[in-house]
Amino acid sequence: MKQLKSAVLLSLLSGLVFTVSVSAQGSNFSNPAVEYSFELPDAKWKMTSKPSTTSPNVEYVYVDRNEGHLDVRKLTVPNKSILSDVIRDEELKLQFQPGYVAGKEENFGGFLNGTVFNYEYVKSGRPMIGRFYFLKANDNTVYVLRFTGFRDKLRSIRNQTDSIARTFTIKKG
DSSP: OOHHHHHHHHHHHHHHHHHHHTTTTOEEEEESSSSEEEEEETTEEEEEEOOOOOOEEEEEEEEEETOOOEEEEEOOTTTTTTHHHHHHHHHHHHHHHHTTEEEEEEEEEESEEEEEEEEEEEEEEEEEEEEEEEEEOSEEEEEEEEEEEEHHHHTTTTHHHHHHHHHHOOOOO
């Protein structure tokens, strides 16, 4: 009888562990209106703006917009333009945010290679950060994954932002 109770308890515990691990898994993003896909490492990422044929942009929020916001944009750039020039053009738009401080650039590699640009700013008196992944798809196309959020919150999910950017890929055919 004691072995039967132990076996039932063990099976219940293993079932609970399996349920928790399945619910903690993320999901894949893919949509016929866009030519890219990526993996979301956590189910807490919720889509807030769905792409369409007229607007190919997609947006996701991690729990709350201030904890983590992802905005995916496709940029068409002059033929064989240098990625640092594309970053400078984007930085010119950001420098007017309150408390703007440019951070460092880092090389980044995943399915697409590129550069990460970090910066800080202030929103409603709270310290915020931005982490933009500039991923070069070809000579004329750069995808920008724009992550913004409270400084402490976005830093705590940096492994997830890196994972999303690493898995960002162009669909075949």
